[in-house]
Amino acid sequence: MLRAHAVEQVRAAEAELLARLPEGALMQRAAAGLAYAVLDFLGSAYGRRVLLLVGSGDNGGDALYAGATLARRGVQVEAWLLSSSAHEGGVAALRGAGGRIGRPAPGAFDVVVDGIVGIGGRPGLRPDAVAALAHVAGTPVVAVDTPSGVDVDTGEISGPHVSADVTVTFGTHKVCHLVDPAAQACGAIHLVDIGLTLPEPPVEALQAADVAALLPRPSLDAQKYARGVVGVRAGSATYTGAALLSVSGAACGLAGMVRYDGAPEAAAMVRAAHPEVVGPGRVQAWVVGSGSDDGAEDALRRSVADGVPLVVDADALAHAGLARGRPAVLTPHAGELARMLGVERADVEARWLDHARLAARQYDAVVLLKGRHTVIARPDGHARVTTAGTPWLATAGAGDVLGGLIGALLAAGLTPYDAASVGSWLHGAAATLAARRGPIVASDVARSLPALLGALATP
Ligand SMILES: NC(=O)C1=CN([C@@H]2O[C@H](COP(=O)(O)OP(=O)(O)OC[C@H]3O[C@@H](n4cnc5c(N)ncnc54)[C@H](OP(=O)(O)O)[C@@H]3O)[C@@H](O)[C@H]2O)[C@@H](O)CC1
Numbered sequence: 001m002l003r004a005h006a007v008e009q010v011r012a013a014e015a016e017l018l019a020r021l022p023e024g025a026l027m028q029r030a031a032a033g034l035a036y037a038v039l040d041f042l043g044s045a046y047g048r049r050v051l052l053l054v055g056s057g058d059n060g061g062d063a064l065y066a067g068a069t070l071a072r073r074g075v076q077v078e079a080w081l082l083s084s085s086a087h088e089g090g091v092a093a094l095r096g097a098g099g100r101i102g103r104p105a106p107g108a109f110d111v112v113v114d115g116i117v118g119i120g121g122r123p124g125l126r127p128d129a130v131a132a133l134a135h136v137a138g139t140p141v142v143a144v145d146t147p148s149g150v151d152v153d154t155g156e157i158s159g160p161h162v163s164a165d166v167t168v169t170f171g172t173h174k175v176c177h178l179v180d181p182a183a184q185a186c187g188a189i190h191l192v193d194i195g196l197t198l199p200e201p202p203v204e205a206l207q208a209a210d211v212a213a214l215l216p217r218p219s220l221d222a223q224k225y226a227r228g229v230v231g232v233r234a235g236s237a238t239y240t241g242a243a244l245l246s247v248s249g250a251a252c253g254l255a256g257m258v259r260y261d262g263a264p265e266a267a268a269m270v271r272a273a274h275p276e277v278v279g280p281g282r283v284q285a286w287v288v289g290s291g292s293d294d295g296a297e298d299a300l301r302r303s304v305a306d307g308v309p310l311v312v313d314a315d316a317l318a319h320a321g322l323a324r325g326r327p328a329v330l331t332p333h334a335g336e337l338a339r340m341l342g343v344e345r346a347d348v349e350a351r352w353l354d355h356a357r358l359a360a361r362q363y364d365a366v367v368l369l370k371g372r373h374t375v376i377a378r379p380d381g382h383a384r385v386t387t388a389g390t391p392w393l394a395t396a397g398a399g400d401v402l403g404g405l406i407g408a409l410l411a412a413g414l415t416p417y418d419a420a421s422v423g424s425w426l427h428g429a430a431a432t433l434a435a436r437r438g439p440i441v442a443s444d445v446a447r448s449l450p451a452l453l454g455a456l457a458t459p
Pocket residue numbers: 010011013014026027030055056057058059060062083116117118119120121122123124125126129144145146149170171194
């Protein structure tokens with residue numbers, strides 16, 4: 001599990017460790033990890049030019065000590081101090097190693113190290129930092145701990161900020177490394193272990209091993225009903241494709257049986273494409289709403305009446321209040337969530353985590369907010385982010401496949417939170433796998449699931 005902690009938690013863990021270590025040891029660990037990450041990025045040391053942008057705090061200190069290490073390896077290091085004060089030990093170390101301090105000499109740099117602010121920074125950047133960044137525009141950036149200017153605990157961006165190619169972080173991930181839009185400003189993320197002992201994090205991201213551990217597998221004496229039956233109430237005479245796509249996700253093999261209950265036109269197509277799918281009957285989970293058109297409310301009412309866990313998608317989201325307090329996963333994209341909450345889409349896209357949590361609380365259900373980094377929130381505020389995925393997944397009908405897949409996991413007995421986060425990870429990973437062969441459409445994602453599942457879990 002990749003864990004993202006809050007600044008307050010990191011500070012507490014740091015204080016506990018600092019009390020047991022010689023002075024400066026923790027920063028040395030961080031700076032050593034940073035220096036090696038920069039060397040890795042550069043590919044070689046001798047003759048390379050690196051500019052450190054240094055703020056007043058320990059983030060600048062990390063940059064300066066790492067700069068000293070780089071200078072000893074033959075890198076030409078210059079530090080541009082953006083504040084009247086800078087980490088004294090770090091400045092002395094850089095000078096001692098032959099680094100230069102002051103406004104940068106003319107000529108291009110191979111890398112800029114952003115040591116302006118880290119977890120102690122307020123969102124936004126001061127004008128001198130903005131001017132310094134403009135001076136080196138176009139140069140690759142390695143950010144120290146966080147890209148300066150982003151809101152570390154929320155992933156929000158409210159002013160100027162650094163956009164990094166690589167972010168080297170210490171001890172644990174922070175929320176801004178996972179949650180957009182800040183996550184997009186991080187580039188590749190490199191975690192340096194500095195020995196912190198941390199509590200439960202507010203945000204986490206499943207990794208392949210976590211997904212494999214949570215995947216339902218048939219027992220030796222498995223029986224189709226015991227494996228769970230997933231029902232799909234999606235599609236309509238107008239939107240037959242949504243029925244097919246939703247069923248294609250549900251028919252991933254993780255539940256024992258798939259039922260389809262919908263318009264006869266769609267049902268005929270589902271039967272032709274998926275002969276194993278049967279008609280309406282008892283299920284352990286319903287998937288409702290993709291392409292349901294004006295039948296969505298009735299479909300959701302009937303599904304709620306069955307008292308089983310639900311996936312509420314697309315057209316059914318306008319009636320999501322019917323599922324309040326039920327075991328359910330609501331799967332809006334930003335536009336749908338904006339309508340559910342009565343806010344602008346831009347507000348949702350500016351504050352993904354906040355809005356997903358708000359909706360989860362308001363609807364008393366798990367909310368899966370679809371996007372580049374999908375956020376899954378529980379009513380108690382705990383959240384997961386899906387980082388498996390590819391921009392190729394932004395294709396019509398991909399959400400229908402996801403709904404069906406989550407339904408199968410619910411029917412197999414996973415909790416709504418696990419079903420949503422495992423389903424979302426599988427969806428992103430299947431798309432990534434499919435996109436290795438070229439651009440994809442939604443049905444390619446469903447077609448890629450067996451190969452992915454086979455690699456993750458043999459029965
Ligand atoms: N915790 C750990 O486990 C470890 C932490 N380590 C490192 O320490 C870093 C945290 O250091 P930190 O606490 O000194 O804060 P930091 O982020 O350098 O800057 C704060 C100062 O900057 C200023 N400032 C604020 N906002 C600003 C803005 N928008 N634009 C410009 N300036 C702004 C403000 O000072 P002011 O100028 O307002 O007096 C404030 O005091 C952490 O990210 C990691 O790199 C590692 O070494 C080891 C393990």
